[in-house]
């Protein structure tokens with residue numbers, strides 16, 4: 466029996482490879498876990514934005530899930546773009562069947578480009594169906610705002626939202642990501658008992674497409690290896706920091722991060738920063 470650890474992502478696509486399933490699989494590979502993927506929506510997008518979205522038929526998503534679970538059981542699961550209520554219901558059914566598998570919920574709602582990746586009506590359902598199943602949820606500021614129903618502009622407000630997402634919405638733990646605030650890049654982690662700040666310098670770059678996907682994919686990979694949630698989140702922060710620092714300057718808009726950036730630690734980046 467193989468000892469290899471296995472991570473599954475259930476998400477949409479990015480043909481330019483910076484976000485979605487493509488980013489998740491690259492990250493799984495870099496973290497040395499075997500990556501599997503179930504596709505929810507095919508998205509025509511690039512570094513400038515989203516052109517079009519095609520949702521896969523529900524039956525076909527179900528067949529993909531059946532293909533995976535009837536053959537190769539993952540050690541951890543991540544969900545990204547789940548656009549419709551029907552998809553959420555289907556996926557939550559599988560998650561409930563395997564409560565022993567750690568689950569990282571990246572509640573993807575809107576891309577950095579401003580394009581909507583989830584039907585508005587599904588925003589309520591994600592709260593009810595998916596958040597309570599999450600081992601760790603990783604909302605960015607605007608997603609956390611939708612989850613708690615008020616604006617979040619300060620670290621204290623991030624902390625209050627983190628506590629509420631665990632205590633009232635039922636996630637086991639949460640990271641409220643501060644990528645869209647100013648100053649240091651501070652994420653707030655709440656484990657149900659204690660609040661932690663994960664901070665890094667802020668890089669002044671437009672190349673942050675897919676940061677959230679990549680961050681949550683690292684967390685999933687580390688959970689698949691049996692790491693604690695805190696260790697997984699710390700690793701996610703270290704990895705995404707290097708991925709942004711050594712971003713590849715690709716595309717005409719908000720380019721992707723560098724999924725092998727952590728291997729370049731200590732070297733100067735494209736902007737001459739060490």
Ligand SMILES: Nc1ncnc2c1ncn2[C@@H]1O[C@H](COP(=O)(O)OP(=O)(O)O)[C@@H](O)[C@H]1O
Nearest residue numbers: 605642643644645650666667668676677680705
């Ligand atoms: N310019 C930046 N410099 C350093 N870290 C960043 C920057 N932008 C985002 N991050 C980090 O990347 C991760 C993803 O955050 P965020 O961009 O808020 O998520 P999303 O991509 O879901 O909007 C977080 O750990 C955040 O702190």
Ligand SMILES: Cc1ncc(COP(=O)(O)OP(=O)(O)O)c(N)n1
Nearest residue numbers: 477478485576577674675676677678
């Ligand atoms: C298919 C797909 N899933 C998720 C996203 C959003 O990715 P995220 O990591 O939040 O980064 P931005 O795109 O918002 O920079 C996506 N774009 N596509």
